[in-house]
Structures are given as structure tokens and as C-alpha cells.
Amino acid sequence: MSTEALAVVQGSHTMQIRAEAWLDGELLAADIPVSGGSEERDRSLAVPESVRLTMPRRDRGTSWEPVEPTHPLASFGQLLRIDYGVDIAGHTEWINRGWFLIVDADTGGDTVTVQADGLLTFIDEAKFSAPFQPASGDTLASVARDLVEPALTVVVDSLVDRAVPQGMQWDTDRLGALREVVNAWPADMRVTEDGYLLLEPLVETGDPVLNLTDGVGGTVIRWQGRTSRDGAFNVVVAQGEDGSGSQIQGVAYDRSPSSPFRVSGPFSPLPVPYPYYSPLLTNVAQCRAAAETTLQRLRRSASRMLTVTMVPHPGLLTGDFITVTGAGLTGALAVIETMSLPYSPGEMSLTVRVLDG
Template sequence: MLDMSDEALAVVERSFTMDVRAECWLGGELITDAIPVTDGSEDRDRSLGVPERISLTVPRRDRGVTWDPGADPAHPLAAYGQQLRIDYGVQVGSHWEWINRGWFLITNSDVDGDTVSVELQGLLTLIDEAKLVAPFQPSTTDTLASTARALVEPALTCAFDGALVDRAASSSMQWDSDRMEGLNDIASAWAAEYRVTEDALLLWAPLSDTGDPVLTLTDGVGGTVIRWQGSTTREGAFNVVVSQGEDSAGNQIQGVAYDEEAGSPFLYGGPFNALPVPYTESSPLLTTVAQCRTAARATLQRLRRANGRRLGVTMVPHPGLMTGDIVSVTGQGLRAAPCVIESLSLPYSPDEMSLTVRVLPS
């Protein structure tokens, strides 16, 4: 969860006064800190390559300033590299507390009558659109960390959690055009995940869905509504992950992870199928059996995000919540069940917030 004072946390548990502040930067320079946002919303879904989407509504003219970008490539709402820093304000007594929701790239601005509609995406858009102009291979001295840096910097700056242990990257690995594919291959082999922080860093950390709940959600309390959601299918289901690699002698190696999570509908040895139903992946970045086993366990954990039991939550907006946060849920047959936020929609006006949370094993 984003940093908030105890006073602000107490305020957002009930009705409160909010505001949105947006400032524009271009080429590392502040253009304006006073974009008049009248409405909007922020959507995050960590199953997407670029998880963040924001829509803003801005008056075409406000206090003598024209917010129609027209043909001006340096206008604060133009889509030529302009980045907005978005802060969500909560009134605490006689002052405002501002929660930084992050930095976002303007992708489109449309004028309709007296309003300007601005669309933004997360900064991983810079990597997603920047295809490689020639095949890329790590050198014999590159590591996983240095390879990640080579794929994204200087568009984004990488930061690495101290719990990640760097290691050599195989020079037999090659990516033809897709930088994001390279990042995902590194994350899979490293048993890691990456995200853009609110300070615009690309943070790499061990893959994890554990931690203490940052918030308790109870069905019917404070206007919170909790409902089961989703559908079921056998298509694409599995109960075993097989991660394959190649050792220094050129021999194929592999590691296996079985779905043994209590309560999993795909439990290995359970009613789903008495035989192994494998999900198989292969990467030259895996050079030992231990690395293959670690990657298999991480991939199993990552794939659970797509097929776990889900709840839809509507509630009073909470500007500190982010995808990946752990919350405690009571309702719909659950009692203080740990859940992880997989997606959210935060309104930039007085309205309800919605979450999709995945139930974790107790």
C-alpha cells in the first residue's frame, strides 16, 4: 500500500473530501503543475503487459488557459513524450494530504466541445512500443540484472530488491524484436516480477503473494459489497509445471513443480485429473537443475493468478491501495481470508471504487 498518515487512513474509511492534482513533465522538465482535472479514473490490472490505464477529463479553457493541445508538440496535454504525475488528495482536517499514484505517459488527447479527454498508460508503454531494431543477445559477461538494464534503460531506470541474487545470463539467449518478451523471460528464469513504482523506477523483486493484510474488508460494512465472480473451464488448466533449460555441456535439464496448494481445484492427485497435466516452458537462461526447479515453482505461482477464485468488491475509494496488496476479506462464506488485489478501478471523482481480489490459501 502507498504511504499514508494514520490520520488520512482513518479519514478514507468513511466519507471524505477528495481532489486530484496533475503536473506535466517533458524531457525531465516541469511544464505545469496545475492541470485542472474535473473527472477521471485509474484502472490497474497486473495480468496486462502495461498494467495501468488512466482517463482524465479537462476543460478546454480554464481561468484563461487553453488546454486544447492543438498542433503544439510542447503543450502539456500533447502526446509527444509528456508524462503526468498524478496525486490523489484527501482532506484531513484543515489541510490536504497528497498520495502519489505514480507517473503516466499521455497516449492520446481528444477535444470534444468544451472538454479535452486525455488517455494515459503506465511507463512500461515506453518499453512495449520500443521494438528491437536488431536481434539482441547477452554478452558472455552479462548478468540477469545487466541484461534487464540493457533492455530498458535509459527509458526506465532499473532497481533491484536485495533479496534477488544476480547470476550470469546465457549468451545463447536471443530476442529478435520484443523487449517485453525479454523482460518476461528474465523474470521467469529469476523467479522474479517487475513493476513501475510511484517514483517511476522499474523495480525487480522476488515473486511473492504473501504479507500482512493492509486492510480489512467486510461485506456490508461501510458500504462494502463483496461478490464471487468468474467462470470455470478446463481449457488451458494444468497441475504440473515443467521448466526446461540447458547446462554448460549442452545437456537438456528440467525442474518440476506440482500443484499441491490446499484447496486448489487443480490439486495434483485430486479429482481434476489423476495423471499429470503439464504446463511446459523452456529457457536458455536456466543452466542448472536448481534454477529449473525454482523457475517451475515461480511459474506455478504466477499462473495461479489467472485461475484462482476471485471476488468482486465495491467500496468507498481508498487511494492507498495498489495491485499486489494483501487484504483480509470476510463475507460470501469467507472469514478473515487473505486475498491479493489483482485489479482495481479508482475514480478521480466522488464515486465507488471496485477491486478484483484473488483468494489465497489460509
């Protein structure tokens, strides 16, 4: 986003949505008349992104009811590219929100409603028709590409590749196999706005992209009204096998001073372990790294959460770091875990995980 757009979206602004429909690399419709909808993102889901659009059944002499397989809104491989427009002194700056696969379109009365999900849907749907076994000489990166391409192009950034042990096999779940590769690397994965699958190191801190203050710039910060011990762990034990078939393991302890589940804290006088096993782990160093990364992922659901209601900000994505002042916090670092961005005038909501403060 430009500096001008960033300044505009932190207060009330005029917005519009641009949606294009594509099929097999061909543009089917460049200006779908979106009248409303929303975009949802949740990092805890296998397919984190989804959008829901509404549009008139007929507009300017064009029917938007998907009655044919090649219609722009049919669900036979049609992709939507979504851009969020911000009015800046009479011109529109467009912020790309990404690509989404149409999974359902329904006509009711004079309205068409379209559901489109993130591109990992391709991988989630493509169960194995026969057991998948890596070939001799395969690495984590080559296996990830074999699992995903040509549905998505895999980009590996700042990760150290390594060989995959022989004898690995996955029977049915392609996306589950990909997640096992990513977890054992260890790495994080996300689909970029340009439609690539990016594999990169998992980070637990970073520079904030936005400072949120309660009551300023159209924000309201509330504590999330739920707490539970379910799924809370303070130790991760990652196990694998070395070349001789002997069991090996690495352990990671939650020692963060800000974590309510920290070892030796009030949560429990004893360690509460979470077991993780993968045959992709072949030495102790790999086990320790996988344990640390798994512990970071567990914190996503077991940490203190805030619910933020604010003026829509189309530059934000899940995984972005922000600072929060409000709800008893002052400049606390947090990371966005879920978000709901309206595609018509309304409020945006975030769930953010507090990292300190």
C-alpha cells in the same frame, strides 16, 4: 499514508485529484483542472497501469487542447504525475499514484480526454531494430538494465544475480525479452510510484494492509460470476540447457489445499502440465525455481476470485494483500489482481484472488 488519512479513506471522504505534466524533466503544468476520470490496474497485462482523465477545453483563460507538440497534454513524451488528495480536518494529504505516459488526447466539444499508460509503455514500444545479444560477462541484472535504461531506472532488490549463458538472442520484442529474464530469474517486476522499475522476489503471501468486511465501511463483496477450465494447470515443467547442451528440467506441483486445481484433487485424476522453456535456465535448481514461480503466476488467473465494490481507497495497489470477510469467507487472505479507482466521486472496484479460506 498517515494514520489519519488511513482512517478517513475507510469511510466517506472528500477527495480531489492533482495532475502535473512533465516533458524531458521540465514541469509544464502544475495544476491541470481534472474534472473526472479513473485509474485502472491489472497485473495480467504487459503494461498493467492506465489512467483516463477529462478536463475542460478552456479553464481560467488557459487552453487545454493539445495543439502543439510541447503542450502539457500532447503525446510526444509528456508524463503525468497523479496524486490523490484526501481532506483531513481542513487540510489535504496527497497520496502519490505514480507516473503515466500520455498516449492519446482527444478534444470533443468543450472537453479534452487524455489516455495515459504505465511507463512500461516505453519498453513495449521500443522493438529491436537489430537482434539483441548479451555481451560476454553479462548477468541477468545487467541485461535487464540494457533492455530498459535509460527509459526507466532499474532497481534490483533481494535477488541473487547470475551470469547469462552465451548465445542468447532476441530479435524484435524488447518487453518480451525483459519478461523472459524476469521469469527465468525468477523474479517479479513492477513500476513504483516514483517511476523506477523494481525487480524483486515474487511472493505469494504477506501481511494484509486492509481488512474488508461485507457491508462495513462501504464495502460490498460479490463472487465473480465466471469460471473456466481454460488456462488451468496443476503442474509446471520448466526446461533449459546445461553447459554441455543437454536438456534439463524442474517440476512444480500445485499442492495447495485451497487450490481447486491441486494435484490429486477433483479437478483432474491426472496431472495437467504447463510447459515452460528458457535457455536462461542452465541447471536443475534454476529450472525448479522457475517452475515454482510460473505456477504462482498461473494461479493469478485460475484461482477463486471476488469482486469488491467499496469507497475509494487511494492507498491500495495491485499486489497488496488483504483479508476478506463475506461471500462465505471469514478473514480469508487475498491479493488484489485488478482495480479501478475513480478520479471523481464514485465507487472503487477490486478483483481479489482468494489465497485461503
